[in-house]
Amino acid sequence: MTAVRKCPFCLEEVSAKATRCKHCGATLPTQKKKRRNYLAFFFFLMSLVLGVFCWYQQGIIEQQRNQIAQLERIEDSQASPSEAPGKHTGRDSTAANTRLDDSK
Numbered sequence: 001m002t003a004v005r006k007c008p009f010c011l012e013e014v015s016a017k018a019t020r021c022k023h024c025g026a027t028l029p030t031q032k033k034k035r036r037n038y039l040a041f042f043f044f045l046m047s048l049v050l051g052v053f054c055w056y057q058q059g060i061i062e063q064q065r066n067q068i069a070q071l072e073r074i075e076d077s078q079a080s081p082s083e084a085p086g087k088h089t090g091r092d093s094t095a096a097n098t099r100l101d102d103s104k
């Protein structure tokens, strides 16, 4: 199967791969190939930009996670004295409940 197209200058059939018309000798436009190359380049650029964007976002997420972890550590160290009695009251309430159950 040979791809054939018409010469835009003399309207004679020429090979699609031909860069010059064999009938009139005019330089044939190769827009299709250029478009394909442009599209390939465009998709390559898009994937590159997306990849960089995802990598950049992951870096930001990791930074945020680290910041949150650091904040949680600070909060834990600050809240440890206030948290300790809370846990104790919880234990006491459960202990009281078991005692009530025992008395029944």
Ligand SMILES: [Zn+2]
Pocket: 007, 008, 009, 010, 011, 012, 021, 022, 023, 024, 025, 026
């Ligand atoms: Zn021609």
